[in-house]
Amino acid sequence: MAFLQSNLHMPIRSISLPSRIHTPSTKFQAALSQLQLSQNSSFSDSQSLQVSILNLSEVYHSLHQLNHSLPTAQAEQSLDVSTTLLDSCDAARNLILNLREHLLNLQSALRRNGKSMEVQIKEYFSFRRKIKKEINKLILGLKKLDSSETTALAVSIFRSLFVFLSATTPTTSTNTCALKFVSKLISGGGRSSSIMSELQNMDVVLRSDGDNSMEVKKMLQRLEDRIEGLESALDSLFKSLVQYRVYLLNILTTHS
Template sequence: MAKSSFLNASNCPLRSISLPSRLHSNSHKIEAELNKAKACKKSFLLAPLQAKTVKDGLVRLAELYNCVEDFINSPSNQQALHQQREKLVDEALDASVAFLDTCDAARDFLSTLKEYIEDIQLALRRGQYSRIESKVSAYLCFTKKMKKDFSKCLRPLKYMERKMQSSPALLDFDDHDMLMVVKVLGEVKMITISVFRCLVLSLTVPEKKVKLGGWSLIAKLIHTASFPLENDQRNNANEVESAHDALCSLLEQFQGINAGEVDAQVAKTKLEALEMSIEGLQVGLDSMRRCLLQNRVSLLNILTN
């Protein structure tokens, strides 16, 4: 099987948009926002994916969708969408469902993860060591389960990506307005898939015991096998991984011979950092969800008008 990079989508290169100058003035704005979003995507090539990097990607994506609202509501583009609404609008609506599902799954995961963190922090503050072990075990079981749940969320995105690869060439459209609409909607979808994939990857923990630095089920599904990581990068970790390692170490202390000499300070520090990163991601996801809902309303209006 041919390998493809999860983050740079080498099999689906994002084409640079060059729009006719005679088109609506919004074309220049959407072109600028698309280029900014693609430039932001380069930061995803750094490993490990930090929460701030992903949050910045979500914020940039939300700004892109705000710009898309003006774009699809312009008179010339409204006409183009009406002409091909059974294809373009229906496909865009299907994509919005998949994106909203992924967004909601991530929001639910972060909300529940935060609850687990708060339970562990409370037990640590009160020195309830009898409860800490069970709380940490529950946390680790939850994050393991969520890997499988996330893999299900990504399948529609992967299907969408494959479908776009087999779609007709843009040159098949002779109308300039139609060409512009198809190119913009296609690139927005590809950027959204990339950002959500990176979001999911940042929230999962690699299986470090697998030989050759292999990744977990979620990583295999999203084809990270060819993602280049330097040796020093493998030794680093983002907020999720750091908290996971600290809690595993804490659990080992409780289960060890010297269970009475437990040092929980590292775990406390890592949990605080993870909690802050979760709050940042929640802000980004809330903003993204509002934009996705507004985009869906605009598309539905095109169908009904």
């Protein structure tokens, strides 16, 4: 009895087991489902684009971990698709990098409060006009890809990103009412929804007449932060696409 009593106070060790084992297949399906859900949101603003790009990055990160042995023909076709997606991602990263440089130059010119601001504004709009041709070529290249589910989602996201970067506001639309509308968005932290993208809002503010330095300062800082977020998301996607390409190359090397 004494033996039993002494054991009553011994600590009981519990073994904690995971409730669910997350296999590469379940991780891929979860990532794909999350990406499909993000497709339901608007792509007119940078935040929704950033989320979708990060979800796409997770899909390709999970895809290369499946370790499935694809048929040679399918692996070769997927490899061609991955090349186009990598090129699109790299082009998007370069466009974002150049855009950030222009935004930083505008911020610097605004602090100096001189004629340099006018010069930087002209350079900014010149850059925005020049990238339209490049973006049109990129969108045409994406249209040539196959229509598998994952690829179709990737194409949709890249296309939305390129449209976001190339959308401009006609000069004639810049008026007092438009400027007041943008100013209200800035002060209230509201979203432009499908009315105008953040870059189009920036166009309106930069083209407006009168003393709008406060609006420009707020918009530039906010937009620069958002663009930095897009740049980070694209870097993550690029790494995932490279990993996926290595995965496909390994399959083809094994089959050869």
